[in-house]
Every structure is written in structure tokens, then in C-alpha cells.
Amino acid sequence: MAVFSWAHAKTSPPKWFVPGGTVLKNEPRTEAVHCVANEELGESVVVVDCLGIYEHFYDSSEVKDVDSKHDVSTAYHCRLKRDPSDFDGDGQHSEFGVFRPPFNDLHPYVKRYLNEL
Numbered sequence: 001m002a003v004f005s006w007a008h009a010k011t012s013p014p015k016w017f018v019p020g021g022t023v024l025k026n027e028p029r030t031e032a033v034h035c036v037a038n039e040e041l042g043e044s045v046v047v048v049d050c051l052g053i054y055e056h057f058y059d060s061s062e063v064k065d066v067d068s069k070h071d072v073s074t075a076y077h078c079r080l081k082r083d084p085s086d087f088d089g090d091g092q093h094s095e096f097g098v099f100r101p102p103f104n105d106l107h108p109y110v111k112r113y114l115n116e117l
Contacts, residue, residue, distance in 0.1 A: 017107050020073065033076050045078040051116040056109050075113045 019040040023032040030047050037045040056071040063069075103114060 016105055016110065018110055018113065029074055033078060044081040046081060048077040048079055051075040051077055051113055054109065054112060
């Protein structure tokens with residue numbers, strides 16, 4: 001099972017992507033994973049494994065007068081502590097979905113994560 005958010009802002013064309021955020025100064029990465037799960041999904045997770053570090057390159061940016069973006073992301077394999085039927089979320093995503101293989105309509109970067117499982 002995998003949880004994805006409908007990412008309109010970061011991907012073109014829009015595709016299902018993974019929840020994520022910024023690691024704050026002095027915040028351990030796994031603590032950031034728990035914060036994202038609680039804040040974006042309203043759920044608790046168990047961190048199973050670190051899948052690795054990935055670079056994401058985009059041809060657009062949210063920053064004015066900047067035409068590209070480079071994200072460095074650490075991907076984690078997590079398990080939800082419960083099997084939810086839906087997510088309330090925090091309002092920054094237009095939709096959440098819970099999926100089981102085969103996975104379709106995923107952003108190519110997300111497919112790379114799933115290949116590591």
C-alpha cells in the first residue's frame with residue numbers, strides 16, 4: 001500500500017506524488033518524517049527504512065525570476081500505524097489517495113522510490 005498526494009504545484013502535468021517537507025535546523029530526518037505524516041496526513045507512521053537520497057530537477061520554480069529548481073530528497077519506507085479509509089490532510093493538497101500495486105499516473109521521481117522497495 002502507498003499513500004500519494006495529488007501534486008498540482010510541483011509537477012507538470014499533475015501526477016500523484018509523495019507527501020514531504022523541509023527538514024528544520026537541528027531536526028533529525030526521521031523526526032521530520034513523523035512531523036510530515038502528522039501535519040500533512042494527520043497520521044502516525046513507523047519508519048521502516050531509509051530508501052536513499054534522490055535529486056529532483058524541475059524546469060520551473062516558485063521563486064520569482066528563477067526558471068528552474070533542484071530538490072535533494074531523502075525517501076523513507078514507512079508504515080501507517082492504522083489502515084485509514086481517508087485522510088483529512090492539512091489543506092495544502094487537493095487530494096490524497098491510498099493505492100496498491102500496480103501504480104499508475106505516478107511522477108517518474110516517485111517510480112524511482114518504489115523501485116527501491
